[in-house]
Amino acid sequence: MPIWLSSINEVYKKDITLLRILVILIVFQVASSVKVPLYNESRLPTTITPFHYDIRLITYLDSPSNLRYHGSVNISLHAQKYTNQLVLHVGNVFVEAQKIRLHGEASDYQLMNVMFNKDRANMVLTFDKSLRMGKSYILTIAFGRSMSKEKKDGYFVLHYVNARTSEKIWYSVSHFDRNLIRNTMPSFDEPALRATFNVTMGHHRRFQSYSNMNVRAVLPNHELQDYVWSVHEVTPLMPTHLLALSVNNFTCRFTQAASAYPVRFRTCSKSADVRETSFAAEVAPQLLTFLDELLQVRLPLDKIDQLVVDNFPSSAVEQLGLVVYRSKEILKREDGPMTRTKMQALQLIAHEMAHMWFGNLMGIDWWSDLWLKEGLTGYFEALAVDHLQPGMGRRLLLRHREMAFMYESQVAGMSLVPLFPPASPESEEHLYQKAASLMGMVNGFLGNATFYDGLQRHLWQNSFASSSPDLFWRSLQLASERESFETKNWNVKGIMDTWIMQKGYPLVTVIRKGS
Template identity: 30%
Template sequence: MASDRDVLPSWAKPSHYDVSIHDIEFGGNFTYQGTVAIKTNINKDDGFNELVLNTLQLKVHSAELKTSKGSNDAKNFSYDEKRHRVTLDFGEKIQYSGEATLTLKFEGAINNIMAGFYRSKYKPQGEVPASVAKDDEFHYMFSTQFESCDARRAFPCFDEPNLKATFSVSLEIPEDLTALSNMPEKETKPSKRDGFHTVVFEPTPVMSTYLLAWAIGDFEYVEAFTKRQYNGKNLPVRVYTTRGLKEQGRFALENCHKIVDYFSETFQVDYPLPKVDLLAVHEFSHGAMENWGLITYRTTAVLFDPKTSADSYRNRVAYVVAHELAHQWFGNLVTMDWWSELWLNEGFATWVGWFAIDHLYPDWNVWGQFVTESVQTAFQLDSLRTSHAIEVPVRDGPEVDQIFDHISYLKGSSVIRMLSSHLGEKVFLQGVADYLKKHQYSNATTNDLWSALSKASGKDVNSFMDNWVRKIGFPVVTVAEEPGQIGLRQQRFLLAGDAKPEEDETVWWIPLGLQTGDSITAASTHKTAALTEKETTIRDVNESYYQVNKNLTGFYRTNYPPARLEKLGEARQNLTVEDKIGIIGDAYANAVAGYGSTAGLLALVKRFQDEQEYLVWAQIINNIGTVRSVFSGSQDVSDALKKFELELLSPATEKVGWEFPEGESYLVGQLRAQLTTTSGLLGHKATVDEALRRFDLYISGKDKSAINPSLRRTVFSVAVKERGESAFEAIKNEFLTTSSIDGKEICLRSMGHVQTPELAKKVLDFIFSDKVAMQDKHSGTIILANNAKVRPEVWNFIRNNWDSKIYPTLSGNLVVLERFLRFGLNKFADDKVADEIAAFFKGKDNRGYDKGLEVIDDTIRSHAKYRSRDEGVVREWLKANGYMQ
């Protein structure tokens, strides 16, 4: 696999970087000067006249190579923009092996595309130092985002994960601003520039370039300390923000110090740095970034105000903080050898992030949330032909960004949960601890992890996990009933339901989690542990009750006979939340793929009218919403499905009400937000009336407390749907004036519920104005794309504005562009639209978002096939059950 990689020559390896950033232009073109001295080990017996490094959009002014034999200056620099490289030509052959120092002077610009060394705009609060970079309306902070391959945008380097080194950083900044980096400040030196000084940081441990970080701005912080001691000291933990926001960092802070201690104990390796800083960054392409010792976050992933934030963001902050802290061990201390094994970082950090939150908040039912969010979302992408294996070949840096997706994160974590459940949590975590201790400060492979887990468990982990990691897709287990026994058959699950023989050759090891008994309450786990062949028969199965894949710990779909599905629906009160989510999710997926039927799904969920659990309702609403979306082109079916869903939700919506009593559980609050939003948008009269009453009180200024922060999205969305342009304008004004950290995101998502093409175009024009940050441009677009009334306008806008707005605005950061296209276009269920999209992008340079286009095409065509196959059956069921004439 290594031979397929386009990597730097292996004979030059860095051991230490001295990075100095100086002469920053705080405004205008935001240029800066830099010097980097790289201690490099050279091992080339036949000599060399060139050295190759990674750079992107930097100008190298000079390069000098010092060896024990003397020094050589580069005579020429040639740039390969496509491969992100600069070649230093020394003009003569250098015969040398050993340690050398390569010093480069270079120039760059602090960009605004959320990659490399970049600037974020924000509206200041309170007194602001004169030196803060600003324009007419906004002030700026500076920070870095180097993963996956953007350290090369900030300074010339050997930018590959297995070329680890230590780093010393110096930043020249105005005396009234703050500079941060991975390590604590070592000293401050005077600068030649008036009003400036240079902040020098302690050297880092050995680490990959993508984990280096620095930031400059008008920062303040809140601080706490770990309860455990590290090298005899309680570690300082800080949350940094721009001025005026630090108090909103307290919730993250409280979680942070507890999690650092918890992970240090769990992994049996102490957190190795002398501090933990969390920094809120105003513009951020991802959720957060695990830079060692200086973790950066999108503001909504680290800041939370109990008075003004929706409660769902409390859950988000807690989880994202835990996820990034997990990386301090899994990714930073031990790093994947190459990007093909990205899942070692992301899959594990996702699972262990939830593991920590379950420890801190046992009443949140974290694993139920994991099953309805992570597992089901992973299924969605992995059910396409255009999915990829968890461990996937990656040729070079620019290719890696597209695998920061639901396979690496969510399928990876789902498979880890499956393995942990099989081995037992204690044994699994011991294996993980052994892996970390053995490979700390170096790089590792998937096989290294399997070896550690095999040793800890006494089982050959590789033999049953290899296909899960290295093969594409997942199975569906179809159950056939006979007296006293069941037949099981595994095949690859495809959303289109048409796996060809050559696509269905994998035989997965499938943990069955089979329970059977006289009744659900008397059930016990069946002794048959796993399905290891294409088909088998299992005896001693009680017909009164049996269930496959208890708690959905296995990463596969189950396809029951219709009568069994009905019986499980009847026994729903005794099923766990995870069981209910799994059964509903499987029934939905099997209906789309043609292994089951939509009639069976509708009959099943109809039984759940008395359901009380938020996470189960979230699964029902998501699945029925997709069914409605697919059939939205047939008005009679669409109207009848709407009637069905409204009847299903109404009793629970009326029961949960609008008020948030003191001491109510987090999950009940989330249930209220989910049900009122969905029912209000379906037209539930009492919900619509109450939402509009509260909207008028809030927008008029008569009563700003009329809307609970957790119900802003409910009220704003219903108002936009019912009131049209006047509500849209009011929400747009709210977006421009809100001081709530989550306010902009909530406003954009609410705008997506407009009902006319004209208003949809206004929403999109606003989204692509400079009033909306690049990170948020997909938020409203997602909802517009989900909104059948105006969905075609999203596609019209993309093709009509590709060259003038969309590509120029988003192509600087292809992660953002790919996400925008995928969320904007994958909700159609029409082959004609898929053809149009394919024709539009044919001949364009789609590198960086080509996989996203493949996913869009596959999703649309699979849903079109489903619509064509099941429309008659759905219409018949809806008529038979009184939802249409």
């Protein structure tokens, strides 16, 4: 366990000493009576499920030498079984062990032991008595850290230079996908564990707070001059990796999707870039409207923020209600010709908009099913691109298929599962391309009526939850069987499993005889 402590000794040096003593004290107290092994499984136990996070987090961006945050989280839990242990994720973040509390409906629980597993980024909390099956509890943990530019921290800082004053302006942004929130705060960080999130962000009044949902109130901070609390609306059910946090002083453009349920867009960047955000601001609502009409499944959102930041570690990351783009890829003006780089920006925006349904509204149980959400996203990205640039989406799908074939012939085949963690960024890119091509193929052989009937029902049934390949094939199979006038008896799972589970692709050789 002390190994974990040594990994964070660059932060909060004074407090670390205190924490080290306290944690050692806690372990020492029970060492003679309680022997707690490390939790060494890759998945969390199913004894506990979280259903709500109440997060209060304050970010300090004023002093470049002391950029930091701290906060506390109340996690509401259901006990699925009798247990006196909670196992949750915690990585490279400072946790105040002495402030960990567990409240039950009838009584409070005393923490007896904290055991950290650095390799698995988890901690086991052992309490003095057992949680009762079927009952709810609230786990309270305080956390914090100094902030760096490292993406692996989950919640990190970036900066720009004010051209007029030459001042460096620091701002914060999160990138939790796929398992980085554990380096920001303790959490049950698995894609199937959906919960609602109530986010309250503390920050200097010259900044604004951004998260998945709108700010519903800005309240004064009575303990810290010039600081305020931005209280965000509660999110729908979503997994931890979709949580989004940012504190910045960006300038925004406002546009709106003309869908049946209007979604307002805010596209925000440093003020020097705001003229160059017009393309993203204008096309994102059009793409969302197209997908909304095509899918006929309502999103649980009335706003989507698009943050455009310099030196973001990925080209983009989609979170429910908040997408972050790297400025290099996205800063384009709406007017002028459709250049190749503008086309790539359109693809990127279409991809992130499609993720609002595939990945966000309906997720996956585990990362081995990544191809399912990326395949559906990639396919609908192409359809949305085709809507705004007729013919281009079709060419995009064709290119995906050719690239997938070419890659597979070079690496002697690639199945889509299991592939987490992916062998390389290159193989992951090809996973996206192959999976999108296969979605086009299944749409092709089932026909639009069957495919969309099955897909829409699948989305309705699995909104705010997880899908799996077997569930998806089953939905398409049932849709196929409902088409009573058709005599085709597709075995959708039987057909698709061969493409998904096996490496390579069928090679049909045709030899012409005669002239």
